[in-house]
Amino acid sequence: MKIIKTNDVDLSEEWSTLLQELLFASFPEVYPKDRLFFKQIPQGRVLAFTPDNQLVGHVGLDYRMMNLNGKPIRVLGIIDLCVSPAIRSQGIASLLISEVEMLAKARVDFVLLFADHEELYSKNGFKTVSNTCKWLKIDHETLTTVGVGHQEVKKGALTHIVFHVKFSVLNFELSKGG
Numbered sequence: 001m002k003i004i005k006t007n008d009v010d011l012s013e014e015w016s017t018l019l020q021e022l023l024f025a026s027f028p029e030v031y032p033k034d035r036l037f038f039k040q041i042p043q044g045r046v047l048a049f050t051p052d053n054q055l056v057g058h059v060g061l062d063y064r065m066m067n068l069n070g071k072p073i074r075v076l077g078i079i080d081l082c083v084s085p086a087i088r089s090q091g092i093a094s095l096l097i098s099e100v101e102m103l104a105k106a107r108v109d110f111v112l113l114f115a116d117h118e119e120l121y122s123k124n125g126f127k128t129v130s131n132t133c134k135w136l137k138i139d140h141e142t143l144t145t146v147g148v149g150h151q152e153v154k155k156g157a158l159t160h161i162v163f164h165v166k167f168s169v170l171n172f173e174l175s176k177g178g
Contacts, residue, residue, distance in 0.1 A: 001056075001092065002049040003099055008041055008060075015047065018055040026082035032140070039138040042079045046099045048092055056084040057092040059100060063108075076104050078113035097124045 011019065016036060024031050031038060042060030050056055060079035065072055078100060083092045097120075104111050115121060118128060137149045 001095060002051070003095070004047045004049065005044065005099070005103065006047065007044055011036070011045070015055070019047070019058060022055055022058055022082060022084060023080060025085055027080070038080060039140050039143070040079070046096055048096060056087055057096050058082050059096045061100065061103070073109040074107065076100065076108040076111045078111065093120055094124055
């Protein structure tokens with residue numbers, strides 16, 4: 001497997017076409033057919049290619065400063081992690097996650113994501129936590145801001161959004177209100 005780390009702005013036209021096809025094949029019910037992002041463009045991407053240069057895996061990366069209980073923290077968000085449906089369950093997603101961890105070492109306080117299926121992330125060391133989350137709400141079709149979301153995400157709650165945190169440098173105590 002060949003792993004390539006790139007900035008979104010450096011994607012070639014060929015890679016952009018392959019990536020759009022992979023994203024739509026991986027998320028067919030929700031992913032727009034005409035773009036390489038759902039709501040926000042990732043700053044960076046990690047791409048997995050087979051030896052014959054077939055794009056089979058992707059993870060988008062979003063680097064941000066956030067506030068946790070009044071303290072600034074550096075966060076690397078995982079976006080749109082996907083593997084070609086034809087070759088799933090072969091460790092490619094775990095390989096992409098390990099690449100993200102290597103990128104995050106010494107530069108990031110937390111790696112986080114929102115996900116529907118937490119099994120993959122749990123087996124790769126992520127923990128589900130409870131927290132009050134605020135975010136900019138963006139309509140995925142029109143790409144317009146529609147407000148600020150605010151929701152308490154409870155550990156173990158049956159919800160389609162689960163907040164995960166992987167500790168990489170600092171061990172902050174997560175609590176409500178951050």
